[in-house]
Each structure stands twice: as C-alpha cells, then as structure tokens.
Amino acid sequence: xxxxxxxxxxxxxxxxxxxxxxxxGLFPLIDERMEAYIQRLLDCDATEARRVQKHHFHTHGTTxxxxxxxxxxxxxxxxxxxxxxxxxxxxxxxRLGELLxxxxxxxxxxxxxxxxxxxxxxxxxxIDQRFDELHDIHASCFRPKPDxxxxxxxxxxxxxxxxxxxxxxxxxxxxxxxxxxxxxxxWVDNGSERGNHGAGDFIDYQIADVGEWLQQILEG
Numbered sequence: 001x002x003x004x005x006x007x008x009x010x011x012x013x014x015x016x017x018x019x020x021x022x023x024x025g026l027f028p029l030i031d032e033r034m035e036a037y038i039q040r041l042l043d044c045d046a047t048e049a050r051r052v053q054k055h056h057f058h059t060h061g062t063t064x065x066x067x068x069x070x071x072x073x074x075x076x077x078x079x080x081x082x083x084x085x086x087x088x089x090x091x092x093x094x095r096l097g098e099l100l101x102x103x104x105x106x107x108x109x110x111x112x113x114x115x116x117x118x119x120x121x122x123x124x125x126x127i128d129q130r131f132d133e134l135h136d137i138h139a140s141c142f143r144p145k146p147d148x149x150x151x152x153x154x155x156x157x158x159x160x161x162x163x164x165x166x167x168x169x170x171x172x173x174x175x176x177x178x179x180x181x182x183x184x185x186x187w188v189d190n191g192s193e194r195g196n197h198g199a200g201d202f203i204d205y206q207i208a209d210v211g212e213w214l215q216q217i218l219e220g
C-alpha cells in the first residue's frame with residue numbers, strides 16, 4: 001500500500017462518472033428524462049426544459065434540488081422517473097471489483113442519486129458486493145453534494161472519523177466540504193460535465209481512472 005494512504009480506513013466513492021467512466025454516456029440518458037419530466041411539469045417545450053434543467057444543476061448542485069426548492073417537486077416521483085433508464089452502456093469491471101476488495105477498512109458509495117438506481121449501476125458493473133454501505137440523496141435529506149450537511153450525516157450515520165477517510169469524486173467542488181471535515185480528497189478528472197468547476201487547493205490528488213489509481217496505490 002502507498003504509504004500516503006496508510007492512515008485511511010474509510011474509502012468513500014462517488015458513483016456516477018466515477019466508478020464507471022464519463023465516456024459511458026449514462027448521464028445523457030438521464031438528462032433526456034429530466035427534460036421530459038420538466039416539459040410535463042411546466043408545460044413547456046424542449047428548449048425551455050433544457051434551460052431550466054441546466055439552470056437548476058448549475059445553481060443548486062442537482063436538478064432535483066432546484067425543482068424541489070422552486071417548484072415543490074416530489075423527490076421520490078422525480079428520482080424514480082429520471083432513473084428509469086437502460087444500463088446497457090455500462091460494462092462489467094471485474095478488475096475494479098478485485099481492487100476494491102483489497103482495500104483495507106470499509107468501502108462506501110456516497111451519491112446524489114437514489115439507492116435503488118445506485119444498486120442497479122453497481123450490479124451492472126459487478127461491484128455491488130464490494131461495498132459495505134450506501135449513502136444516497138434520501139439519507140442526505142435531499143441536500144446534495146456539495147452541501148456539507150450530507151457529509152456530516154454520512155459520518156454520523158456510520159461512525160466515520162473524517163481524518164481516516166478519503167473521498168473520491170468526479171466533481172471537484174464536491175471535495176471541498178470533505179476537505180473541510182478533514183478527509184483526504186481525490187478528484188477523478190475524466191471529462192464529467194463541469195467536473196472542474198470550483199477546483200481549488202482542497203484537492204489532494206488528481207487522477208483520471210479509479211481502477212488505475214487503486215492499482216497504483218495498492219502496489220505502491
């Protein structure tokens with residue numbers, strides 16, 4: 001094990017565009033369903049729906065957060081609808097599962113998505129049995145990353161000492177609250193939309209691929 005990570009006993013991973021590559025193109029499918037949902041909600045055309053969706057994503061961190069705040073949308077209804085997508089674009093990654101299993105300590109998924117969707121994705125990758133716990137948007141009381149509240153709830157719920165934890169995420173801004181709590185931070189710079197937004201000195205390590213990074217530190 002790379003000595004720089006000898007103090008880590010809690011491994012916290014984002015899900016989308018992190019445990020699988022952004023190039024898989026799963027998010028465009030979700031975006032399409034979000035836009036269709038907004039069209040029905042606001043009785044507007046596709047262009048306006050896309051503008052609204054991106055406005056909420058950029059302003060509130062997630063489209064859902066903005067729709068809840070400004071339009072009173074039921075999060076359960078929204079999440080069930082927009083995540084009803086095919087996962088044919090996701091490929092199994094046996095190597096990643098083997099590397100995750102070798103990590104010392106506990107392994108978590110911390111996502112702005114919901115648990116049922118997250119489990120489907122993890123199963124498609126073939127790594128659902130490699131994680132100890134899952135903390136989703138419901139568990140964060142619908143306050144998405146980078147709202148610090150979800151991070152605090154995660155640590156409280158599972159008894160995580162932030163100084164012994166690392167967060168791996170493809171959205172740079174999501175690492176700032178983790179660093180403020182005392183976590184080690186790893187930014188997965190693999191082409192996610194606005195992935196570099198808010199990047200700063202709170203990033204400890206920058207990588208391009210989770211599997212390659214795990215292999216490097218495990219053999220370091």
